[in-house]
Amino acid sequence: xxxxxxxxxxxxDKSILKGxxxxxxxxxxxxxxxxxxxxxSTLANVISGHEDYxxxxxxxxxxxxxxxxxxxxxxxHEGVFMSFQYPVEIPGVTVTNFIKTAINExxxxxxxxxxSSSEMLKKIRxxxxxLDMDSNFLxxxxxxxxxxxEKKRNEIFQMAMMEPKLAVLDETDSGLDIDAxxxxxxxxxxxxxxxxxxxxxxxxxxxxxxxxPDKVHVIMDGKVVKSxxxxxxxxxxxxxxxxxxKSK
Amino acid sequence: xxxxxxxxxGVVNMAYTEEELKKQLETKEYEYGFYTDIDSETFPVGLNExxxxxxxxxxxxxxxxxxxxxxxxxxxxxxxxxxxxxxxxKKPDYQGISYYSAPKNKPDLNSLDDxxxxxxxxxxxxxxxxxxxxxxxxxxxxxxxxxVSVATTFKDTLEEKGIIFxxxxxxxxxxxxxxxxxxxxxxxxxxxxxAALNSAVFSDGSFCYIPKGVKxxxxxxxxxxxxxxxxxxxxxxxxxADQSSYVSYLEGCTAPSRxxxxxxxxxxxxxxxxxxxxxxSTVQNxxxxxxxxxxxxxxxxxxxxxxxxxSKISWTQVETGSAVTWKYPSCVLKGDNSIGEFxxxxxxxxxxxxxxxxxxxxxxxxxxxxxxxxxxxxxxSQNSYRGLVxxxxxxxxxxxxxxxxxxxxxxxCGAHTFPYIEAQNKSAQIEHEASTSKIGEDQIFYCNxxxxxxxxxxxxxxxxxxxxxxxxxxxxxxxxxxxxLEISLEGSVG
Numbered sequence: 206x207x208x209x210x211x212x213x214x215x216x217x218d219k220s221i222l223k224g225x226x227x228x229x230x231x232x233x234x235x236x237x238x239x240x241x242x243x244x245x246s247t248l249a250n251v252i253s254g255h256e257d258y259x260x261x262x263x264x265x266x267x268x269x270x271x272x273x274x275x276x277x278x279x280x281x282h283e284g285v286f287m288s289f290q291y292p293v294e295i296p297g298v299t300v301t302n303f304i305k306t307a308i309n310e311x312x313x314x315x316x317x318x319x320x321s322s323s324e325m326l327k328k329i330r331x332x333x334x335x336l337d338m339d340s341n342f343l344x345x346x347x348x349x350x351x352x353x354x355e356k357k358r359n360e361i362f363q364m365a366m367m368e369p370k371l372a373v374l375d376e377t378d379s380g381l382d383i384d385a386x387x388x389x390x391x392x393x394x395x396x397x398x399x400x401x402x403x404x405x406x407x408x409x410x411x412x413x414x415x416x417x418p419d420k421v422h423v424i425m426d427g428k429v430v431k432s433x434x435x436x437x438x439x440x441x442x443x444x445x446x447x448x449x450x451k452s453k
Numbered sequence: 454x455x456x457x458x459x460x461x462x463g464v465v466n467m468a469y470t471e472e473e474l475k476k477q478l479e480t481k482e483y484e485y486g487f488y489t490d491i492d493s494e495t496f497p498v499g500l501n502e503x504x505x506x507x508x509x510x511x512x513x514x515x516x517x518x519x520x521x522x523x524x525x526x527x528x529x530x531x532x533x534x535x536x537x538x539x540x541x542x543k544k545p546d547y548q549g550i551s552y553y554s555a556p557k558n559k560p561d562l563n564s565l566d567d568x569x570x571x572x573x574x575x576x577x578x579x580x581x582x583x584x585x586x587x588x589x590x591x592x593x594x595x596x597x598x599x600x601v602s603v604a605t606t607f608k609d610t611l612e613e614k615g616i617i618f619x620x621x622x623x624x625x626x627x628x629x630x631x632x633x634x635x636x637x638x639x640x641x642x643x644x645x646x647x648a649a650l651n652s653a654v655f656s657d658g659s660f661c662y663i664p665k666g667v668k669x670x671x672x673x674x675x676x677x678x679x680x681x682x683x684x685x686x687x688x689x690x691x692x693x694a695d696q697s698s699y700v701s702y703l704e705g706c707t708a709p710s711r712x713x714x715x716x717x718x719x720x721x722x723x724x725x726x727x728x729x730x731x732x733x734s735t736v737q738n739x740x741x742x743x744x745x746x747x748x749x750x751x752x753x754x755x756x757x758x759x760x761x762x763x764s765k766i767s768w769t770q771v772e773t774g775s776a777v778t779w780k781y782p783s784c785v786l787k788g789d790n791s792i793g794e795f796x797x798x799x800x801x802x803x804x805x806x807x808x809x810x811x812x813x814x815x816x817x818x819x820x821x822x823x824x825x826x827x828x829x830x831x832x833x834s835q836n837s838y839r840g841l842v843x844x845x846x847x848x849x850x851x852x853x854x855x856x857x858x859x860x861x862x863x864x865x866c867g868a869h870t871f872p873y874i875e876a877q878n879k880s881a882q883i884e885h886e887a888s889t890s891k892i893g894e895d896q897i898f899y900c901n902x903x904x905x906x907x908x909x910x911x912x913x914x915x916x917x918x919x920x921x922x923x924x925x926x927x928x929x930x931x932x933x934x935x936x937x938l939e940i941s942l943e944g945s946v947g
Contacts, residue, residue: 253902257894277901286902293899297917306913307903314904346917363903 206231206402207252207371212263213427214251221247223427224263229371232399236413237406238438239424240446245406246290248424249375252404253287254280267371281307282314284370288360288377295347300359301329303347304366311367332365336392353380361392368396373404378412390415410442423449496553502526505653508553512622512657515629525642525652532646538808539837539869542777545716545751552654552687610670617662618673621689624660631662635693639722639759639785647718647753647779655689655720663698663729672927674703688719694729694764701732703930715740715750717775723758723766727788730765731758734926735782736934739774741941746804746833749776756780762788762817769925771934772799772809773941781839783812786820786848793822796922798934800915800941801834801866810840810871815851815881824855827919830866831942837869844881853883860918861891862911912939 209227213220221244229235239245251258252265254277264271272280295303309319320328333343336358348356357377364372374393378386393416397403405416413421413435421438423431423446430449431437496504505526509519534544611618617628624632642652663669694700704721717739725731733756742749752775758766768782784793795811813822822842830836842853859868870887892914900910915938916923923931 255898276906277898278904278906281902281904289899289902293893293895295896295899295914295917297920298913303903303913306909307900307905310906310909311904367903 206268207404208266208269209252210264210266212248212251212265213261214247214258215261216247216258220261221258221427222251225424225427225429227422227429229402229404231402233419234397234403234405234416236416236418236421236435236438237404237424238408238410238421238441241408243424244427245424246375249287249290249373249404249406252280252371252373253277253285278310279314281367281369282311286364286367286369286372288357288364288372288374290376290379292348292351292356292360294349294351296349298347299344300347300362301343304329304363307363308366328366332362335365335395336362337388338362354382354385357381357389358385358392361389365392365396369401371402371404372396373406374416375406376408377405378407378409386412387415410438413438425449496551498551499548500526500550500552500654504552508654508656511553512625514622514625517629517633518625521637521642522653525649526654528643529646529649529653532643532649534646538779539835539839539871540777540779540806540808542751542806547650550716553656614667614670615664616667616669617660619660621655621658621660621691624691628660628662631693632660632691635691635722635724636689637722639724639757640720640755645755648720648755651687651689651718651720651755655687658689658691658719660690661692661700661702663694663700665695666697667695668698669700672701672703674705686715686717686719688717688721690719690721691724692722692731692733693724694726694731696726697728698726699730701734701927703734703736703927705736705738705930716753717750718753719755721754721756721782723756725758725760725764725766725791727762728764729761730767732767732927733758733769733782734930735768735770735772736926736930736937737770737772737774737778738937738941740776741774741805742776742803744803744832746776749805750774751776752778752780754778754780756782757785757812758783758793759785760788760791760793760817760820763790764788765792765794767794767796767925768811769796769922770798770809771922771926771930771937772797772807773937775807776805778805778807778809780807780809781811783814784822785814785816786822786851787816788820789817790819791817792820795822795824795826795840796925797825798827798829798919798922798938799836799838800829800938801831801836802941803832803834805832805834807835808837808839810838812841813843813853815842815844815848815853818847818849818851820848820851822851822853824853824857825921826855826857827922828857828859828868829862829915829918829942830859830868831862833865835867835869837871839871839873841873841875842883842885843874844876844878844883846877848878849880851878851881853881855883855885857885857887858918859887859889860915861889912942915942 207229209225212222212225214222225248237245247258251260254275260273265273267283267285305325312320329343338358351359377389381389390412393403405418418435421433421435422429502523505522506519509522637652640648642649661673692702723731723733739750739752740748760766766784770782772778782795786793793813799807799809801807810826811824824840826838828836828838838857840855842855844851855872857870861868868889872885874883876883892911896914897907897910900913916935923934926934
């Protein structure tokens with residue numbers, strides 16, 4: 206589904222990714238770990254098509270199609286979703302109105318009519334229940350005055366609504382207490398199936414207890430330095446990243 | 454970020470640029486840019502006593518009205534155009550304008566069939582066909598095209614309640630006592646340059662009287678429209694809500710695209726007697742000029758209401774059009790426990806300039822006022838909020854809350870806030886909040902990532918920013934206003 210081939214990228218003339226290779230198949234969950242500043246969030250932004258990040262070399266393929274030149278909204282229409290580490294506030298725009306706009310714009314790109322209000326409402330209720338969100342949450346302004354936990358839950362709610370092919374979760378666990386973490390992780394797992402894929406970016410192994418990855422990759426200095434199964438994450442939790450530096 | 458300040462004044466520039474989008478968007482033309490060829494009868498250009506007399510005669514006015522106009526003309530002659538606004542424009546040549554233009558065939562209309570077909574076509578283009586409007590949830594229309602009312606609907610329904618809703622010309626003929634008593638009572642002839650000019654040459658407008666204790670059962674609505682090349686437009690509106698009555702009045706404008714600047718100097722006077730309430734809503738979309746700043750309407754409007762005991766006046770405006778806007782709908786809170794409100798969204802794009810705001814004059818005891826102003830600037834436009842909160846010595850326990858928010862798009866526009874506060878009574882409580890923000894790239898990217906393209910994202914963000922004001926509009930207008938915001942913002946990123 207996603208294939209990243211020798212990806213180099215820079216922001217403001219600073220090289221951040223220096224030859225990333227990554228292959229994610231349908232139905233798989235991959236995790237990316239790595240120390241601060243290793244390029245994890247950059248990778249998420251580059252996959253999503255953030256214009257500040259310049260791809261200098263290499264390619265990103267999505268469903269066997271190169272998407273380097275697609276804009277962020279076009280990639281979203283193709284089925285790429287990113288859960289933001291720091292979701293922005295949009296005052297005056299309710300969660301419901303925002304997700305309705307997002308879904309209908311995506312449908313429009315595929316030549317479909319707007320989703321009917323009743324269908325939309327039904328779906329919103331269903332997905333809100335999945336994430337244990339109460340209904341007044343849905344009429345609040347997007348992320349305005351949300352707690353860290355509410356913001357992340359809202360991200361996963363949007364993911365559940367959009368039903369993307371690929372969900373990139375950028376530090377979705379940060380700022381969550383253990384109860385919220387479980388709810389969010391369960392939400393992700395319930396949405397995960399044989400037809401979609403998840404890329405989890407995290408600092409900590411604990412999220413991976415709930416979102417169990419098929420593969421774990423460690424990024425350091427803009428490159429994947431080690432790949433393995435979920436035991437790799439456990440090892441890192443115990444011994445840190447230093448041994449990988451030495452083995453380089 | 455929210456700044457608490459007693460006085461805030463500033464120009465903000467910032468850097469959010471997307472060259473491609475900018476080019477693409479700047480080609481957006483004025484959506485309602487067309488010209489309807491209705492046979493009009495136009496006076497020779499220029500202004501003198503003879504022209505004033507001729508206007509009055511043309512309209513078959515009584516002598517007192519003619520004299521009132523002449524008095525205004527003589528006052529105006531001695532006045533100078535105000536220079537204090539934060540506006541730069543070429544002064545109109547007041548002797549180069551024709552001061553009267555009326556559709557020639559002014560028939561007595563029994564139904565829409567009697568209306569000039571071309572005129573109907575004009576309304577169709579605007580999407581406000583009379584036909585449709587008639588059916589629409591009880592909106593009574595007094596349509597003003599080039600200064601003279603040509604059709605009035607729902608009159609019978611209103612008459613049953615004793616409500617008078619007609620053109621000001623008709624009111625002068627049929628209700629001279631009311632007009633004589635109240636015209637110029639809120640905005641005196643010598644109030645300001647444009648008010649004096651209007652008083653001398655006003656061509657038509659609307660008049661509304663709600664009797665004691667009557668709650669007007671429908672939203673009253675007037676659509677103004679400039680339609681004749683080189684014709685000034687001088688509307689005069691007078692709304693009187695007698696004791697314990699209620700009225701919601703809607704005023705909406707669109708103007709066809711013309712090359713030369715057009716002058717619009719309207720006067721709106723509201724009188725809210727004891728325990729009465731007037732809600733006055735405006736959607737203004739005069740031609741703003743093209744992307745090079747050529748053409749566009751000069752909109753110099755004086756709007757003011759007087760509140761007697763326990764009464765309330767609420768101004769709501771959505772200003773998206775005009776090349777130059779100079780407009781401060783105000784409330785004189787004369788009566789004890791009276792309330793004044795001002796809710797405004799002003800959007801400027803390309804080379805538009807807006808200097809708008811309100812004046813809340815607290816005179817009575819326990820008077821309250823609320824000001825919510827939202828300015829959105831884009832392109833090379835300048836958007837200023839100018840407001841005065843005045844607490845006179847007698848106004849015990851007066852309260853005011855003001856909030857002025859500015860949203861900027863692009864790095865070539867300006868947002869300015871000029872709040873004036875004059876408190877002469879120690880018991881006054883005045884709060885002023887102001888914020889300036891720009892549409893963040895991170896907000897746009899967030900929307901993009903959810904499949905919402907940049908243009909739609911901006912519309913969404915701006916609608917959210919303006920929500921507090923949009924919510925104050927009557928339903929019929931809220932939808933139209935949102936549409937207007939989107940249209941005027943389609944050329945907004947630069």
